[in-house]
Amino acid sequence: MPTLRRQGRDRVISRLFDAIKDIAASYDIKAIGIGCPGPLDSKKGIVLSPPNLPGWRNVRIKEMVGKRFRVPAAVENDANCAGLGESVAGAGKRASSMVLLTLGTGIGSAIVLEGRLWTGKGGFASELGHVSVDINGPRCECGNRGCIELYASATGVVRRMKKASWSKAALTAEDVFRNAGRGDKKARKIVDETAYYLGCALANIVNALDPELIVLAGGMTRAGRGFVRKAEQIMRKRALRESSRAVKVTVSKLGDDAGLIGAAWRAKEL
Amino acid sequence: MPTLRRQGRDRVISRLFDAIKDIAASYDIKAIGIGCPGPLDSKKGIVLSPPNLPGWRNVRIKEMVGKRFRVPAAVENDANCAGLGESVAGAGKRASSMVLLTLGTGIGSAIVLEGRLWTGKGGFASELGHVSVDINGPRCECGNRGCIELYASATGVVRRMKKASWSKAALTAEDVFRNAGRGDKKARKIVDETAYYLGCALANIVNALDPELIVLAGGMTRAGRGFVRKAEQIMRKRALRESSRAVKVTVSKLGDDAGLIGAAWRAKEL
Numbered sequence: 001m002p003t004l005r006r007q008g009r010d011r012v013i014s015r016l017f018d019a020i021k022d023i024a025a026s027y028d029i030k031a032i033g034i035g036c037p038g039p040l041d042s043k044k045g046i047v048l049s050p051p052n053l054p055g056w057r058n059v060r061i062k063e064m065v066g067k068r069f070r071v072p073a074a075v076e077n078d079a080n081c082a083g084l085g086e087s088v089a090g091a092g093k094r095a096s097s098m099v100l101l102t103l104g105t106g107i108g109s110a111i112v113l114e115g116r117l118w119t120g121k122g123g124f125a126s127e128l129g130h131v132s133v134d135i136n137g138p139r140c141e142c143g144n145r146g147c148i149e150l151y152a153s154a155t156g157v158v159r160r161m162k163k164a165s166w167s168k169a170a171l172t173a174e175d176v177f178r179n180a181g182r183g184d185k186k187a188r189k190i191v192d193e194t195a196y197y198l199g200c201a202l203a204n205i206v207n208a209l210d211p212e213l214i215v216l217a218g219g220m221t222r223a224g225r226g227f228v229r230k231a232e233q234i235m236r237k238r239a240l241r242e243s244s245r246a247v248k249v250t251v252s253k254l255g256d257d258a259g260l261i262g263a264a265w266r267a268k269e270l
Numbered sequence: 271m272p273t274l275r276r277q278g279r280d281r282v283i284s285r286l287f288d289a290i291k292d293i294a295a296s297y298d299i300k301a302i303g304i305g306c307p308g309p310l311d312s313k314k315g316i317v318l319s320p321p322n323l324p325g326w327r328n329v330r331i332k333e334m335v336g337k338r339f340r341v342p343a344a345v346e347n348d349a350n351c352a353g354l355g356e357s358v359a360g361a362g363k364r365a366s367s368m369v370l371l372t373l374g375t376g377i378g379s380a381i382v383l384e385g386r387l388w389t390g391k392g393g394f395a396s397e398l399g400h401v402s403v404d405i406n407g408p409r410c411e412c413g414n415r416g417c418i419e420l421y422a423s424a425t426g427v428v429r430r431m432k433k434a435s436w437s438k439a440a441l442t443a444e445d446v447f448r449n450a451g452r453g454d455k456k457a458r459k460i461v462d463e464t465a466y467y468l469g470c471a472l473a474n475i476v477n478a479l480d481p482e483l484i485v486l487a488g489g490m491t492r493a494g495r496g497f498v499r500k501a502e503q504i505m506r507k508r509a510l511r512e513s514s515r516a517v518k519v520t521v522s523k524l525g526d527d528a529g530l531i532g533a534a535w536r537a538k539e540l
Binding site for chain 1: 398
C-alpha cells in the first residue's frame with residue numbers, strides 16, 4: 001500500500017492498523033516488524049522526526065503497534081530493513097558482509113556484517129549518503145558539504161541536469177537516463193558524472209569496510225547495467241588494490257520487497 | 271626495540287627471533303601475537319608487500335614464528351593491533367564501539383565493533399586514511415585522490431607547511447606544531463587547516479558508523495589538546511546531529527604500547 005503521508009500522521013497510522021487487522025484475520029501473527037524512515041530510536045521504537053514524514057515527531061510506534069495487537073514489535077530504519085532483506089533473502093544471500101545503497105530521492109544505506117546489521121551506538125549508523133566526497137562542495141540540507149547524496153541521488157541527477165540545460169521544465173531522473181540512452185549529449189554527461197561520483201563513494205566504502213559485496217538499489221540502477229558497470233570501474237580504479245579486487249558489485253534482487261522482508265526478519269529476531 | 275628495517279628482512283626476522291627467545295627463557299609462552307605493517311593476509315599470516323618494510327614480499331611470518339617456537343601465532347595489521355589494544359585495555363575500555371585513527375607518517379586506523387575488530391572480507395578493512403574527502407583533490411600514492419592521509423598525517427602537515435613557506439629546510443610535524451604554539455602565523459594556519467580536514471574526516475566516520483568513541487593517536491594528538499578539540503568541533507558541526515551529539519572523542523591512553531597489547535590480545539583470542 002502507498003503511505004499517503006500527506007494525509008497526516010493519524011490517518012497513516014489508522015490505515016496501518018487496518019492493514020495489520022486484515023492480515024491478522026487470516027494469519028496468526030507472532031510479531032510485527034516495522035520499517036520506517038529515519039531518524040528513529042530503534043531500541044525504544046520511537047520515530048523521531050523524519051523529514052519524509054511531515055507531522056511525525058517522537059511517535060512511539062513500537063509501543064502503539066505492540067499494545068494494539070498484543071505481540072512484540074520491532075522498529076528499524078527502512079534502509080536498514082532493505083539491506084537486511086537483501087542479505088537474508090536477496091542479492092546478499094551468500095555474502096558474509098554487504099553494503100546496500102539505495103539511490104532514490106535521497107541515498108539510503110545499510111551495513112550488514114556477518115549477517116547482522118551494524119546500526120551503531122545509537123542506531124544512527126550507515127548514513128552513507130551523507131559521507132562527503134568533497135568537503136568544500138555544495139551545502140547539503142544535513143549541514144555538511146559535498147555529501148554523495150547531492151550527486152548520486154535521483155534528486156541530485158535532476159538538479160544537475162536542470163542546471164546544465166538551463167531548464168525549469170518538470171523532469172525526473174528517469175527522463176535523464178532515457179534521454180541519455182537516446183543519445184542526448186548533455187543527459188549522457190550527467191549520467192556519466194553520476195556514475196563517476198557514485199564510483200568514488202564506493203571506493204571510500206571499500207577502503208573503509210572491505211565488504212564482500214555491494215548491492216545497489218533504486219530506479220537508476222535498474223535503468224541500465226552500463227551505469228552500474230561504469231561506477232564499478234571507477235571504484236576499482238580508485239579503491240585500494242587488495243580490497244577492490246575482491247569486492248563484488250551487483251544490483252538489488254528484491255526491489256521494493258527488500259524492506260518488507262527485512263522488517264519481518266527484524267521481528268523474527270526478537 | 272626499534273625495527274631497524276633498513277638492515278633488511280632477514281636481519282629483522284633474526285633479531286625478532288632472538289627477542290622472543292629471550293622472553294621464552296623467563297616465561298612460558300602459550301601463543302605469539304604479531305603486529306605488522308600492512309597490507310597482509312592476516313588469516314594465512316602472510317606479510318604481502320608493505321611499503322614500510324622494504325624487501326618484504328609474501329613473507330609467511332605466522333608459519334615461521336609458529337614453527338620455530340612451537341606455539342600458535344596470530345598476525346594482524348599494526349593499526350588494527352593498536353585499535354584492539356586501546357579497546358581492551360586503554361581509552362576504549364568502556365566503549366562498545368570504537369574507531370582509532372593514528373596520525374603518523376600515514377594514517378593508520380582500526381574499527382572495533384562490540385569488542386571485536388572489523389577487519390573486512392579479506393582483512394583489508396579500516397583503511398580510513400584512504401577515504402577521500404576531495405575526489406578532485408591531489409593524487410595519493412594509493413591511486414586515489416584527496417585521501418585524508420594527504421592532509422592530516424604528519425607527512426601531509428610537513429608537505430603543506432613547506433609549500434606555504436616556500437621552504438626546503440628540513441622540518442617535522444613537531445616543528446610545525448611548536449612554531450604554531452609560539453605564534454608563527456603560517457604554522458598556525460597549517461595546524462588549523464589540519465584540524466579542519468581531520469574534523470571533516472571524523473564527520474564521515476561518524477555518519478557511516480555511529481561509533482560510541484573515536485580515539486586519536488600519534489604525536490600530533492599529543493602536541494596539544496587544542497588541535498584535537500578543534501577537530502572535534504568541526505566534526506560536531508558537520509556530522510548528523512543524532513550521532514554526532516553522542517560520540518565521544520579522546521586521545522590514546524596506551525601510546526606505543528597499544529599495538530603490543532593488541533597483538534598479545536590477538537594471540538589470546540586464538
